Amino acid sequence: MKYTIKILFFISAIFIIYLFVIREHVNGMASYLSVFLTLSVIIIGFLIFFENRHPTQTITWLVVLGAFPLFGFIFYLLFGRNYRKERMFKKKYILDKETYQQYEYRHSESDLKKHFEKYGQRKIYPLAESLGSSGISFHTETELLTNGEATFDSIKQELRKAQHHIHLEYYIVRDDEIGTEIKRILISKANEGVKVRFLYDAVGSWKLSNAYIREMADAGIEMVAFGPVRVPILNNKLNFRNHRKIIVIDGNVGFVGGLNIGDEYLGKVEQYGFWRDTHLYVRGEAVRSLQLIFLQDWYYMTNDSFITPGYLTPEPETRVRRTGGVQMIAGGPDNEWSVIKNIFFSMITSAEKFVWIATPYFIPDEDIFSALKVAALSGVDVRLLVPNRPDKRIVFHASRSYFPDLLEAGARVFEYEEGFMHSKFIIVDGEIASVGTSNMDMRSFHLNFEVNAFLYHTQSIEDLVAAFINDLQSANEIELEDFNSRHLGYRLLESTSRLLSPLL
Template identity: 30%
Template sequence: MSLPMKHEEKHLINKGHYGFKRAIFSRFGLIFVLLIIQFVILFGLFAYFINLLPHFLGATFILDAIMVIYLFNNRMDPTAKITWLLIILSLPIFGSLLLLYVENDFGHRKIKQQVDKLINLSKNDLKQNPQTYQALAADNLAEANLATYLERVGNYPVYRNSEVTYFPLGEDKFQAMMEELEKAEKFIFLEYFIIKEGYMWGNILDVLIKKAQQGVTVRVMYDGMNELSALPHDYPEKLAAVGIECKIFSPLVPFISTHYNYRDHRKILVIDGQVGFTGGVNLADEYINKEHRFGHWKDTAVRVKGPAVKNFTLMFLRMWNIIHEHDQDFAQYLAIEPKRYPEAAGYVLPYADEPLDENKVGEMVYLDILNRAKHYVHIMTPYLILDEELITALKFAAQRGVEVKIILPGIPDKKVAYSLAKSHYAELLDAGVQIYQYTPGFVHAKVFVSDDVRAVVGTINLDYRSLYHHFECATYMYKTANISQIAADFNDTMAKCERVTYQTIKDEKLSLKISGKLAKLIAPLL
């Protein structure tokens, strides 16, 4: 149990102003300089070999031919193959060597081994209740088939007797989080892509410090990209000083590595094994509209209570133990039996997606919803960077009479991603897909809702980063009471949107159209 914290210690943790000068002379500044030096050296080596190209035309042709043959026999997404083919043809030798480097994935072999090990060690920790599965199969065999898939690839069972609450804004989730954190008695697990000092995190941190002093186990984990601007590199030590365990996933190090490609994009809060949160909301002020960077920030989240929370507990523990293998204390936390909610309708299945295997779980769930929809599929997503499978599924659903509507941001956070999304508009409109832009600001929600019976709320965007490269999570719901609220929120949000038409596409700036078409060439790399 931690001693009461001194005023200056609390001030040190909450201090959040890191100016340009501090950044330049900080650990990040040093890492950045070392990375630039490595890039220059590598580029120089490649340039040297390219200058010798006339002497090695035969070797160049052979190397590029081998890599092209490799590409056509690789299991990667077809769109990514086209991008790599373009790189190889445009940059002989350099393109082939770059592909060879990326495909060898020197940076993530160790982490992949650790992920595989942890999944194997914990694959029997959660067992599918046969009565639950049989009841689901009797209700809808296709839903049971999806549950089978998620249980096989990630060991995440489907549950009944679990209550799910939907939050249509980050502010709503924040209020509920604060209320649940105050009730914590045993442990608090937080895993977030972004934690940034300010009003939201400051209030949460105050509760975490208080709970740690009361003897509650508090663990915090965040992605290493926070070191770029949000948090200092020694933040785990500062939290440890007040009794909070903290780990950074993939911290910045001064070495070029493909490991940087894999980020922890999850947003998970688990309290006492009884309550779990997920959704798009990170722990920073823009997510609750205390700070306005891109107009009004529209986000969503869910709170799960009951047996289904165990899946979130398992997700967190796996990620926690990836970073510096710990004592693998799965049993003591997973043995906790959450309160059951027999009055709660429907089925709940929290699941995760790991980028280091060949299972594109996030995309498979979205495709399953699109392919089984009978009446409608309504989608909210901040990005629309699609592979051919998703484009085909969206178009096919609309062409067979399903109402497919997509809400996207009206004010972008990333100009290139915004222009790339627009490059898909005409093709989707041709198939009957309806597209809307949220004029008040930025949509960060990741929501699928279909036919008033199924929905997904989580962290998974419709882009290559989420679908191929990030650690992600979401909650799948079938016939739960809150699905009507999710559907209603979509309609309420759509009422604040501008519908995309052929005329609005025609009226777009020429620079936006050109940048979108150019970005499409390298979409899998964005």
């Protein structure tokens, strides 16, 4: 099937070139092109049908191909080919799982039973460990960072303390003011003998200049692109991106959350204004999990392994016992279980008091959407906080199409108005929470490589609750009656955008 699609594309490309270059034969060529595209759409339709996707996705693709043959054909080549996903990432999944099981910290059943019987929510951790193969740490300190200034100040401070190594993994890296400042710190540390490795997503950071990369490389910093795309339309890796944001310093300190490296995350881009985001500072045992995630991603791209005691063992003084637990979970297209989505589902269905969610993109699949509605109908306080301005228009309007059903079920929806809301977290009953890179959308659930910190009864959960309540002071609550009276044009735009939501 792989080569069938590529051959179809090449022939289609030739026809299109003829169509625009040899104008005197336009009518004849258009007829041939029409026939060829029709055959191509039929073949792709059969491929989609036999992939046994979710019926919603299958129908959406067939509608797009039928209504817009040329657009649908190209769009499918770019984003729709999932049939080789399992084969592409199977080796990575097996190696990652073996690595996590071998090197993760494990606690005795009696310790776990004692902790979770005291605090409740006993089902989430075993599910997370089963799906993500990552253990829980009771020797980890976390600190909530709620804006770009606090986050980058903390990052720069810790980077300057590095003595052995610095590992960075980011979706977006920009060659702007903060990007340059981070670069200078990394080069300075590399000149001091600190080993610096930097993994950046090839598509998310496509604007990153060669000069930036070359300057880092000249200083001895290893810069590696994740999932490079040389021929975009023919490369079926284009759709599977590394959306993770990880920093590990000396194996003892780490960062994970929603902020990439760019000036917009500091509120310096007028289009967005103040940038509200959530990041997590991590110190202690759970940094080992972040390190393993980075090292396995690095190995996947370079075939170089650095799983040694020097990279995995936190310093003894960082292993202080804390009240709660911290668990780092990696999700991605390499895992057939949709790890993060299924943990979110379990969290929502286990809620007894409240489910509070902040996300910039709300395009849930049917499981998550049903879980939220059922929770709200059951009397659970379900609140959703989203931006009131778009950075991706189709996603923004698709998100709003889900609001009426949520509101009718008794959930409350708020739009953040102070700036752009980019936080990605979920809190359940004030007992468990998740902060990380995963949005509440199908791309994060099924296509992107993500990483989230799951928190159990920690001080950071209390801080997250306080931050959410504070965010609501800068938000407007959407009322069902007012929302239903919005202009017909917006409704059409939202419905059309939602039609594409299984593809987003």
